[in-house]
Amino acid sequence: MFLNILAILLNVLWWIIIAQAVMSWLIAFNVINTHNQFVGQLWMVLDRLTEPLYRPFRRIMPDFGGLDLTPMLVLILLIIMQQAVLPYLYQLGVTAGIA
Structure with a gap:
């Protein structure tokens, strides 16, 4: 259940x-x-919703002039979380008997 809520929140954040x-x-x-x-x-x-997510990445990313690639980087990380991390966590829950 917790992982389903997390998946929904990640999807909302994506949009x-x-x-x-x-x-x-x-x-x-x-x-x-x-x-x-x-x-x-x-x-x-x-x-206000996105700036806290972007701020840590903007500190380390090089300046591309007027082009801000931070949203793309955050979206890539969301994809990794949705397609690699969440299934792994779900599998851990199944093997532990809590999912």
């Missing part, structure tokens, strides 16, 4: 990161304007 990345592109190309109240609030919420 939050995708939404934040797409929104950052739309803002960068002036498709949407952050002066709009709804857009500004949505951007603030997405930024």
Whole structure:
């Protein structure tokens, strides 16, 4: 049960990161304007949810100018967790008799 909840949370986090990345592109190309109240609030919420995840990686990643590859790195780590770590943890739970 715990691993199912964790899998759902990782999936939700995946979509939050995708939404934040797409929104950052739309803002960068002036498709949407952050002066709009709804857009500004949505951007603030997405930024507050994702920035704590990005901060440790931004410290170690080189500067690519205007290109931020941090969301892609975090998504790759989420994929690794979903497809390698979670099945391993589930298997450990099955062998221990708790899953």
